Amino acid sequence: MSEQEVKKENQAAEEQKDTLILEPVLEKAEETKEDDTKAENVDEKNKTMEPFKNLHVIVVTSGKGGVGKTTSSAAIATGIARKGFKTAVLDFDVGLRNLDLIMGCERRVVYDFINVIQGEAKLNQALIKDRHVNNLYVLPASQTKDKEALTKDGVEKVFRELDEMNFEYVVCDSPAGIEDGALKALYFADEAIVTTNPEVSSVRDSDRIIGILNAKSRRSELELEPVAAKLLLTRYVPSRVKKSEMLSVEDVQELLTIPLLGVIPESTDVLKASNSGNPIILNEESDAGQAYEDAVERLLGNEVPLRFVTEKKGFFGKLFTK
Ligand SMILES: Nc1ncnc2c1ncn2[C@@H]1O[C@H](COP(=O)(O)OP(=O)(O)OP(=O)(O)O)[C@@H](O)[C@H]1O
Numbered sequence: 001m002s003e004q005e006v007k008k009e010n011q012a013a014e015e016q017k018d019t020l021i022l023e024p025v026l027e028k029a030e031e032t033k034e035d036d037t038k039a040e041n042v043d044e045k046n047k048t049m050e051p052f053k054n055l056h057v058i059v060v061t062s063g064k065g066g067v068g069k070t071t072s073s074a075a076i077a078t079g080i081a082r083k084g085f086k087t088a089v090l091d092f093d094v095g096l097r098n099l100d101l102i103m104g105c106e107r108r109v110v111y112d113f114i115n116v117i118q119g120e121a122k123l124n125q126a127l128i129k130d131r132h133v134n135n136l137y138v139l140p141a142s143q144t145k146d147k148e149a150l151t152k153d154g155v156e157k158v159f160r161e162l163d164e165m166n167f168e169y170v171v172c173d174s175p176a177g178i179e180d181g182a183l184k185a186l187y188f189a190d191e192a193i194v195t196t197n198p199e200v201s202s203v204r205d206s207d208r209i210i211g212i213l214n215a216k217s218r219r220s221e222l223e224l225e226p227v228a229a230k231l232l233l234t235r236y237v238p239s240r241v242k243k244s245e246m247l248s249v250e251d252v253q254e255l256l257t258i259p260l261l262g263v264i265p266e267s268t269d270v271l272k273a274s275n276s277g278n279p280i281i282l283n284e285e286s287d288a289g290q291a292y293e294d295a296v297e298r299l300l301g302n303e304v305p306l307r308f309v310t311e312k313k314g315f316f317g318k319l320f321t322k
């Protein structure tokens with residue numbers, strides 16, 4: 001073997017040695033990298049699995065649009081806060097922003113939900129203290145930003161912070177439909193208020209949302225106790241039910257098979273309340289206001305009889321009955 005050949009062979013041996021030493025190191029590095037991602041996933045899961053300290057998450061949802069979700073979110077959040085619980089009501093309807101109007105705080109909006117998620121404002125800068133009731137805060141939706149900005153992680157961050165701030169209830173006003181915004185609003189729910197009008201299309205869409213609550217919520221993903229879905233039947237007109245122009249409470253219950261939280265009668269007071277920025281529950285004279293108060297009682301575990309489901313007697317009706 002020439003001197004040159006020996007040199008070449010030594011060099012090759014050295015190179016092989018390097019590879020032999022390097023390979024396990026690289027393998028190890030790959031393993032560690034894999035372990036890290038595994039650990040990250042576990043952490044991520046643990047984080048989402050960790051229960052909130054005090055916070056109870058309620059979503060007001062429906063599937064179908066325009067059935068009374070925002071009206072109900074405002075009324076129910078106000079009712080819960082009036083019972084002394086620290087409550088926040090969150091508008092998930094990115095782009096539309098109706099909740100602040102119904103709560104009567106639209107002129108005080110400076111920052112919104114998306115600003116908080118994107119770190120442009122602190123949560124306590126964006127929360128608006130309600131002017132009617134103590135313990136109540138409104139987090140408005142963004143009117144301009146794109147809907148993609150509402151991320152699941154962002155929503156969780158806001159909920160964890162509300163929990164740290166010792167909030168006890170958060171009421172989430174869902175947008176219409178079964179698309180992304182509605183899914184984000186219901187994902188963390190412990191309880192769902194399925195808002196439905198007494199008509200077939202509304203019932204059908206509510207049925208779809210109940211399916212989604214059972215399949216796509218955090219509770220279903222983690223195999224926890226299912227989201228407690230409750231029926232809120234709104235815009236009920238007993239006289240039209242009697243004439244078979246509307247589904248009855250019993251019809252709707254039979255179709256949806258979830259417990260009844262309340263029946264809210266159709267009332268012109270609702271629009272008046274929204275236009276003046278005073279949630280309807282504050283109008284104690286109004287049937288609709290009283291029906292929301294009953295629903296809040298039931299939500300908090302108290303039994304109250306069902307009212308406003310039969311036709312109101314007119315003057316002559318009252319004369320002829322005892
Ligand atoms: N009990 C009621 N009596 C009369 N009108 C009502 C009642 N509940 C809601 N409304 C009216 O129905 C309309 C829709 O209500 P609201 O905005 O609360 O529905 P929504 O489900 O939030 O709609 P969207 O799906 O567009 O967000 C409003 O004009 C509201 O005033």
Ligand SMILES: [Mg+2]
Nearest residue numbers: 069070093098
């Ligand atoms: Mg709405």
